[in-house]
Amino acid sequence: MDASATGIPNRKLGMWTFIGSECMLFGTLIATYLIYRGRNLVGPYPDELLNIPFITVTTFVLLMSSLMMVLALSAVERGDRAKSMVFLSLTALFGLIFLGGQFFEFSHFVREGLPLSRNLFSSTFFVLTGTHGGHVAVGVVWLGTLLVRAAGGKLDRSHAETVEIAGLYWHFVDVVWIVLFTLIYLLQ
Amino acid sequence: MSTHETGEPHASTRLYVVIALILAVLTAMEVMVFYVEALHPVIVPVLLVMMTAKFSLVVMFFMHLKFDSRVLTGVFTWGLFIAVSIILALMAIFGKFTS
Amino acid sequence: MATAEARVPGTPGLEHTGGTYSGGVWSWLTTVDHKRIAIMYFVTGFVFLLVAGLEAQAIRVQLAHSDLRILNPDLYNQLFTMHGTTMVFFAGMPLIVAFFNFVVPLQIGARDVAFPRLNAFSYWTLLFAGLFLYVGFGLSLAGVCNCAPDGGWFAYQPLTGPEYSPGPGLDFYILSLLLAGVGSIAGGVNFFVTIVNMRAPGLKFMRLPLFTWMTLIVSILILLAFPPFTVGLVFMLFDRTFGTHFYGAAAGADPVLWQHLFWVFGHPEVYILILPAFGVVSDVIPTFSKKSLFGYPVVVFSGGLIGFLGFGVWVHHMFAVGLGPIVNAVFGGATMLIAIPTGIKIFNWIATMWGGQIRFRTPMLFAVGLLATFTIGGLSGVMHSSPPSDLQQTDTYFVVAHFHYVLVGGTVMGLFAGMYYWFPKATGRLLSERLGRWHFWLTMVALNTTFFPMHFSGLLGMPRRTFTYSAGLGLDVFNLISTLGALLFTVSLLPLFANLWRAWRRGEPAGPNPWDAPTLEWTTSSPPPHYNFAVTPRVARRDPLWHPHVEPGLAWAGELEPGGVSPRLQPEVPPDPVHMPDPSYWPLVMAIGMLVATVGALGSLPVVLGGAALTLFGLFGWAFEPPERGGH
Numbered sequence: 035m036d037a038s039a040t041g042i043p044n045r046k047l048g049m050w051t052f053i054g055s056e057c058m059l060f061g062t063l064i065a066t067y068l069i070y071r072g073r074n075l076v077g078p079y080p081d082e083l084l085n086i087p088f089i090t091v092t093t094f095v096l097l098m099s100s101l102m103m104v105l106a107l108s109a110v111e112r113g114d115r116a117k118s119m120v121f122l123s124l125t126a127l128f129g130l131i132f133l134g135g136q137f138f139e140f141s142h143f144v145r146e147g148l149p150l151s152r153n154l155f156s157s158t159f160f161v162l163t164g165t166h167g168g169h170v171a172v173g174v175v176w177l178g179t180l181l182v183r184a185a186g187g188k189l190d191r192s193h194a195e196t197v198e199i200a201g202l203y204w205h206f207v208d209v210v211w212i213v214l215f216t217l218i219y220l221l222q
Numbered sequence: 223m224s225t226h227e228t229g230e231p232h233a234s235t236r237l238y239v240v241i242a243l244i245l246a247v248l249t250a251m252e253v254m255v256f257y258v259e260a261l262h263p264v265i266v267p268v269l270l271v272m273m274t275a276k277f278s279l280v281v282m283f284f285m286h287l288k289f290d291s292r293v294l295t296g297v298f299t300w301g302l303f304i305a306v307s308i309i310l311a312l313m314a315i316f317g318k319f320t321s
Numbered sequence: 322m323a324t325a326e327a328r329v330p331g332t333p334g335l336e337h338t339g340g341t342y343s344g345g346v347w348s349w350l351t352t353v354d355h356k357r358i359a360i361m362y363f364v365t366g367f368v369f370l371l372v373a374g375l376e377a378q379a380i381r382v383q384l385a386h387s388d389l390r391i392l393n394p395d396l397y398n399q400l401f402t403m404h405g406t407t408m409v410f411f412a413g414m415p416l417i418v419a420f421f422n423f424v425v426p427l428q429i430g431a432r433d434v435a436f437p438r439l440n441a442f443s444y445w446t447l448l449f450a451g452l453f454l455y456v457g458f459g460l461s462l463a464g465v466c467n468c469a470p471d472g473g474w475f476a477y478q479p480l481t482g483p484e485y486s487p488g489p490g491l492d493f494y495i496l497s498l499l500l501a502g503v504g505s506i507a508g509g510v511n512f513f514v515t516i517v518n519m520r521a522p523g524l525k526f527m528r529l530p531l532f533t534w535m536t537l538i539v540s541i542l543i544l545l546a547f548p549p550f551t552v553g554l555v556f557m558l559f560d561r562t563f564g565t566h567f568y569g570a571a572a573g574a575d576p577v578l579w580q581h582l583f584w585v586f587g588h589p590e591v592y593i594l595i596l597p598a599f600g601v602v603s604d605v606i607p608t609f610s611k612k613s614l615f616g617y618p619v620v621v622f623s624g625g626l627i628g629f630l631g632f633g634v635w636v637h638h639m640f641a642v643g644l645g646p647i648v649n650a651v652f653g654g655a656t657m658l659i660a661i662p663t664g665i666k667i668f669n670w671i672a673t674m675w676g677g678q679i680r681f682r683t684p685m686l687f688a689v690g691l692l693a694t695f696t697i698g699g700l701s702g703v704m705h706s707s708p709p710s711d712l713q714q715t716d717t718y719f720v721v722a723h724f725h726y727v728l729v730g731g732t733v734m735g736l737f738a739g740m741y742y743w744f745p746k747a748t749g750r751l752l753s754e755r756l757g758r759w760h761f762w763l764t765m766v767a768l769n770t771t772f773f774p775m776h777f778s779g780l781l782g783m784p785r786r787t788f789t790y791s792a793g794l795g796l797d798v799f800n801l802i803s804t805l806g807a808l809l810f811t812v813s814l815l816p817l818f819a820n821l822w823r824a825w826r827r828g829e830p831a832g833p834n835p836w837d838a839p840t841l842e843w844t845t846s847s848p849p850p851h852y853n854f855a856v857t858p859r860v861a862r863r864d865p866l867w868h869p870h871v872e873p874g875l876a877w878a879g880e881l882e883p884g885g886v887s888p889r890l891q892p893e894v895p896p897d898p899v900h901m902p903d904p905s906y907w908p909l910v911m912a913i914g915m916l917v918a919t920v921g922a923l924g925s926l927p928v929v930l931g932g933a934a935l936t937l938f939g940l941f942g943w944a945f946e947p948p949e950r951g952g953h
Contacts, residue, residue: 038518040293044435048514050294051544054301055506059548061305062582065312066556066567073573090253094246097276101242104284108235151564154573161559179944198286205285209277215249216273220256221266293517304545304632308585315581315636315648 049199053206060210063162064217070154071222078148080155084219085139092135093215096170099128100208103201110184113191119184122197125204126177129170136167159218166214169207176200241283248276341848351904353437354851356747358444359423365448366415371814372455373407376400378807381771385804387792397788398471399490403458405474406494408728409590410501411451416736417597418443421512421536423747424739427842427849428530430521430858435514437902438943439507445912446504450497453919457493470494473786475583476557478568478576483561489923495558496919502547502554503915509543512536521841523860527621530840531614532739534621535600538628539593545632546589553582558922577642584635592631595695595727596624598735599666602688605738606670608838609685610677613864616669623662630659640708641715649708656706663699667692682836683757687738690765694730698723701776719779725772737764745835749847750828756820763813770806774799833890839864845891855895905946911939 038044071080106121140160148156180200183189189197252272255261261268282288287295313319341356349357379400383392392400422440426433434440454470461469467488472481481491516537520529529537556567557579566572568579607614614620636644636652670692679685701723705711714720737760745751778799783790790796834843841858842849843866862868918932 039520039524040291040518042291042293042518044514044518047294047297047518048436048510050297051510051513054297055509055544055548057298057301057305058308058545059552061309062549062552062585065309066552066578068309068313069316069318069578070574075573086253086256090249094249097245097249098242100245100280100284101238104238105235108238150559151566154566157559157565157567157574161555161565179941202285205280209280209285212273212276212280216252216269220252220269300541301545308549308632311633312581315644316575 043195045195045199046202049202053202056206056210060162060166060213063158063165064213067158067162068217070158074153074155076153078143078146078152078155080159080218080222083143083146083148084222085142086219088135088139089215089219092132093211095128095135096132096208096211099125099132100205102128103204107194107197107201110189110197111191111194115184115187115189118189118197119181122177122181122184126174126181129174129177129204133167133170133174136163140164163214163218166207166210169210173200173204173207176203237283241279245276245279248272341851348904350909351441351906353433353441353902353905353908355422355426355433355437355440356849356851358440359419360747361444362415362419362422362447365444365451366412366419369407369451370412370416373404373412374810376404376407378811380404381804381807383788384790384800386801387790387794387797389789392788394788395471398473398786399458399461399469401786402470402473402494403454406454406470406498407451409474409594410498411447411454413594413728413732414501414505415447417539417594417732418447418508420532420597420601420736420739420743421508421539424743424842425512425515425533425536426519427746427845427853428533428840429516429519429524430841430854430860431515431519432853432899433902434511435519436511438905438908438946439511441905442908442912443504443508443511445909446500446507446915449912449916449919450501450504453500453916454493454497457490457497461490468493475587476579477583478557478579479570481557482568482576483564486561492558492561492923495554495561496922499551499554499558500915500919502551505543506547509540509547512540513544516540521858521860524841527618528860528863528865531603531617531620531624532597532600535596535603535624538624539596542589542593542596542628542631546586546593549582550586550590553579553586556582577639577644580639580642581635584638585632587638588635589628589631591724591727592627594732595735596627598691598695598732598738599624601735601739601742602670602691603666604838604840605684605688605742606673607677607864608742608836609680609682609688610674611680611837612673612677613839613867614669615672615675617863620666620669623665626662627659630655630662634659637706637711640711653706653708657703660699660703660706667696682741683752683754683761684738684742684836686758686761687734687741687764690761691731691734691738694726694734694765694768698726698728698730701726714779716785717779718775718783718785721785722772722775722779725775726768729768729772734764737761742836743842744824745831746842746845746847746849748824748828749831750824751831751835752820752824752828756816756823759816760813760820763809763816767806767809767813770809771803772806774802774806778803834866839867841865846893852895852899852901855892855899858891905943907939907943907946911936911943914939 038047040047102121102125106118106125109117109121143156143159150156150160177200180189180197183193252269255265255268255272281298287298341354342360349361352358379392380397383389383397422434457468457470460466467490470476470481470490470493472486472491472494476491476494479485481494516529516533526534556565559565560567560569566574568574568576570576603614603620634652634656636648637656640649640653670688674689681689701719705714705720705723741752741757778796781795781799783794783796783800790800831847833846835847836843841860844858845853858865914932914934914936916932917935918929921928921930921932
């Protein structure tokens with residue numbers, strides 16, 4: 035019984051199932067953000083703080099990290115160790131740049147008088163984007179692990195599945211940001 | 223175990239780069255809509271459509287859902303559907319759709 | 322294929338099963354075998370059931386008469402909070418997962434679940450979450466600190482926020498449930514993938530036993546319902562710990578948001594609790610009617626519909642909040658709608674029995690009992706579905722009557738039916754029918770005696786969650802009867818314990834299929850060998866064992882020799898070597914790490930970081946463990 039009943043490997047189906055569940059996690063966080071938008075009794079308010087140009091750049095970087103990820107997967111599937119290491123590193127690097135941008139944004143907000151406990155915007159914004167950032171961080175660690183294995187020559191063609199699954203996670207985290215960027219920053 | 227049970231060859235690098243370029247262009251367009259005052263009356267539907275387009279491109283091509291088993295599409299879309307429904311229901315209950 | 326020699330087929334004895342349960346404590350701590358994990362879930366759930374039952378006894382003693390002061394109000398609040406929280410999360414959930422674990426892989430012809438180590442991890446997190454909550458309760462009872470939650474199992478804001486519940490009690494509640502939730506979601510992924518991906522050849526979805534179908538639907542509900550609860554709990558934790566404003570009206574937030582998030586989870590949760598019982602009944606009734614389930618596709622479809630609609634009715638727990646007539650009407654309508662597929666199932670079960678050769682063995686008694694008691698609970702539920710009607714009933718004992726009829730009269734009855742049904746398979750011993758009948762009838766009398774009067778006290782206006790009531794309101798007689806009924810529940814456990822003890826000491830051997838049931842789990846020995854199936858079964862129809870005409874090549878994967886082992890029974894010995902996943906301690910390590918982090922979250926960042934580090938260490942150990950051989 036090596037083949038699964040659907041032909042999909044267990045871990046791949048498992049990751050998609052988990053992703054389906056994560057839609058509800060982020061959905062609830064997004065719903066709360068949207069419900070509480072515009073109800074702040076005290077500032078600072080979103081339009082005073084949200085920096086579209088800056089976040090556009092970090093958004094772009096995260097989008098490109100997804101490109102790096104699919105190129106990494108291609109490389110692993112072809113057994114190209116050098117390229118797979120390059121692209122895995124770039125994916126992780128772009129993720130780190132995104133996280134750096136978030137860290138910079140968060141500290142800027144705090145300096146401008148918006149700590150976590152300030153108002154509805156601080157509460158919902160930091161928890162929503164922080165949860166997303168936490169997911170990115172987990173992804174970066176995962177990529178780092180894959181990189182180490184690739185360096186040790188252990189990430190060959192037969193391990194493509196594990197890279198594919200990491201990729202699914204990574205792209206999903208990117209996709210959530212696509213939604214957050216639009217809903218939080220552009221549709222204020 | 224093969225990860226591409228459909229037997230489809232993996233999409234080429236070229237296709238991925240093209241998709242990435244489209245994503246970049248869409249993002250630029252989204253930001254443009256934000257800055258162009260004249261478009262603000264329709265900003266919500268326009269941005270939602272562009273957001274959905276980007277979302278779909280990543281899911282269908284980068285996550286390979288277009289070429290994979292329909293079971294996976296079902297798993298993802300149902301989760302997404304329930305999530306979106308709950309978001310909309312809560313927003314409606316909290317009066318976000320009535321002025 | 323090796324044929325059995327002089328052995329009588331189905332001879333029990335742990336020695337011939339490859340040691341399904343043998344081994345010391347370490348083997349249990351590191352097990353990844355779904356059957357053992359099932360036993361651990363069952364014992365854990367059952368112990369918590371008894372503990373929550375004791376809490377209920379205390380409540381009922383305090384309520385036996387008007388104006389009693391046996392318990393002070395603070396302790397009373399803790400008791401009903403702990404009772405509800407324990408029953409739902411630490412008795413109900415583990416018990417149903419015990420059944421998922423034991424039965425589903427066997428019913429689908431698999432050797433284990435999709436992710437055996439994840440399965441073990443789910444169990445350990447559940448156990449630690451329950452122990453963590455009870456450490457808090459214990460500290461509270463001992464007077465050390467205010468560490469027991471006392472805001473009800475639903476913990477409404479702003480009562481449970483930082484202003485009105487400043488002590489650690491609610492933090493114990495939040496953190497314990499967050500930890501339990503992780504295990505539940507992991508279990509949801511596991512069972513979903515198992516059922517979708519690991520069915521034996523020929524076992525199409527519409528040939529699955531109903532219990533497996535309900536497990537599949539419940540897995541989906543768990544995956545979609547727990548995340549909103551996680552988010553709501555995190556919001557509460559952050560409000561209490563970091564001063565955020567998710568629920569604080571003073572900052573412009575809305576405390577009712579908590580109710581929404583809680584019930585978006587909470588309503589599907591009650592379907593999570595009842596659908597497995599429906600699954601048991603859907604397997605038990607056909608077996609003991611000697612007749613396949615009437616309207617199988619309809620029963621499957623109605624289960625799916627209940628699951629789906631279950632996400633659209635949550636506001637019916639909030640009719641009195643004041644959300645407005647449109648909201649109330651929409652959700653009231655949806656709630657009425659959901660009664661339809663539920664009612665359909667009842668008719669299908671009755672139609673299954675109609676014209677069948679009925680044997681009232683103990684599992685059948687509990688299943689048929691469920692039909693009666695769940696229906697009563699369903700009727701009061703339909704009464705709640707109308708907002709104007711509910712405005713009188715809400716927050717009264719009428720609601721308490723409703724949900725105890727569906728939970729005790731539904732879930733508990735169903736689980737008892739399943740226990741009596743699958744006990745022989747799990748242990749290789751038969752339970753006494755006589756003691757089973759005593760257990761059943763005492764339970765039925767206790768259930769009705771305890772909860773039926775609550776319909777009356779509820780309609781007379783007796784409020785929920787209040788530690789006493791005044792004399793002269795007409796409530797005394799109903800409460801006294803309820804308290805006596807609760808006492809009877811304790812008595813009803815005696816034949817159960819006697820039965821288990823007797824079976825352990827001198828139970829008759831069960832054989833592979835003591836009930837002559839039709840599904841795949843009955844083809845193995847009892848208990849099954851640790852690898853479940855010597856040969857992968859192939860299925861050509863629903864209820865395969867009731868259709869013994871085997872087309873060539875459609876029996877087992879091996880050949881069917883003349884005089885060989887019947888296709889209704891697995892061979893004694895596997896023809897090919899079987900590789901099963903090795904035991905592993907990493908799931909336990911990771912769960913311990915998460916427990917440490919949970920404890921740290923009570924107020925110590927270093928401990929949280931330490932726990933996180935241990936969790937990460939466990940995760941890496943797990944990920945880099947030599948790959949399991951799938952054993953398929």
